[in-house]
Amino acid sequence: MPDRGPVLLGGHSDDKHRDDEQDELADLVDRAVEASGDAAAALDLAGSVGMQLPVPGSGGTAHLWSALASVAAVDLTVARTLEPHLDALAILDQAGRTPEPGTWGVFAAEGPGEPLRAEPRGDHHVLDGRKHWCSLGGSLDRALVSAWVGDERQLFAVDLTQPGATAVAGTWVARGLTAVDSGPIDFADATAYAVGEPGWYLERPGFAWGGIGVAAVWFGGAVGVARRMVRAAGTRLPDQVALMHLGAADAALHAAGSVLARAAHDVDAGRLTGADGWRAALRVREVVALAAEDVLSRAAHGLGPGPLATDEDHARRVADLQLYLRQWHAERDQAALGEQLLQHGARGW
Known part of the structure; x- marks a missing residue:
């Protein structure tokens, strides 16, 4: 696992598109590093890359969510600035509106x-x-x-x-x-x-897709925390407890990344509309949020107090992610998912 680099959720299968996307993500990561912790610089970045990234459902959803996760793995201030800017552009696109310039x-x-x-x-x-x-x-x-x-x-x-x-x-x-x-x-x-008729904002398919995009940011933030665990393991011989936490974090992130990649594929295939889209958003957000909370807990147990007290980037990332995750409504969203199950039946199990 690289200490810094793009977070890839899948996408185009041919080599040319994949290489182009990875180069674009690598450049975005470098720019996010330069803007880290600086909201004004993050706004400049959002304004410059917003129209370059695809909107959900356009065939490039995995690339879009990879971009959000890649930025979040570097710095959540930048990601928290970029994500709503991109969401606004996607909403305006769904409404058939051309956005006015600016952030x-x-x-x-x-x-x-x-x-x-x-x-x-x-x-x-x-x-x-x-x-x-x-x-x-x-x-x-x-x-x-x-x-x-x-x-x-x-x-x-x-x-x-x-x-x-x-x-x-x-x-x-x-x-x-x-x-x-x-x-x-x-x-x-x-x-x-x-922008749209009354009720349109909540009823459009993109409402659920935007909610999954937020989960991609949580995922990237958790990747950043896990990368710190890997770096710590490389500075001294890890004991079995540290290895256990690292392995569990890897499995949790693998599961979260897999559901995000599947959701991106289903969005582009036109399968996540209506009740299916909302159910998918609730499912994905839960899987990712629980994985992120697990990674935070395991990083705390495995790393101890040192990085929280002396590593500015890690301490800020942990505090940022803990707050950001509260956009997930936890047990209330679990209840909403259960209600969806009763109303529309189980899908996929």
Whole structure:
């Protein structure tokens, strides 16, 4: 296992395409190394590579998710910046919209209190209220933002540089992903343009695909942690306990990478739409999240406190991944998967 290098989930079978993709991923890894821990540099990277990478379902899904995993194995700040930018471009592509230039985010999570509201006004809508969980909302150019129109949720494209969009400072106190401020934005009579009809954002096949793309980032982050375990084993003769943790981490990552590769193949084959897509997203996210949590635990047991106390990259990666994994809703997502089983029956077993 290389200490640094592309994370490959499969893709084109012919040598020419495979070599081209590996060269592209190797260049992306080098650029991610240069941007490590720097949100501004990560935004520059996202803006420059966004249109170069494929969208899910276009035949290059494995390459796209390999790119996300490769960046995450280097630095989760960069990956956390790149992933929503790519997701926004994919959503706009599904909607048949050409994205305006600049960096994009996706703000679609619901938070406490009164939800963000949108009202029609001529050829556009206006947004009023607070939107929670707006990653880099004070630094991005634009975002796709969900808001309530009456009793329905709808997605809107919003210019975040307008006076009616204000990032709320001083609310992001996380110890992980410290450079990716994900505090709220207050909207006041902010101009917004509808992307799709009410309900379209959640109903489109790409919603599930985007959720699997996030899991590819978790997978890459776990690969980065496991690579640190390999490096430690190379500096001294590992005992049997260290070897046990390393072997178990390898098996967990193999399983996670396999389900991601299978999901990428199924997305491109047109099999993961509707209920099948949502079930696949729940399955893949669970397998990957549990693998990542297992790797974190085994790294802690196998490495001890030293790297957490003295290795900046490792300590930051662990804190970043622990926070990032909370996008998986754990037992609640397991219950949702069980509900899918009862409603639609088992598939594949």
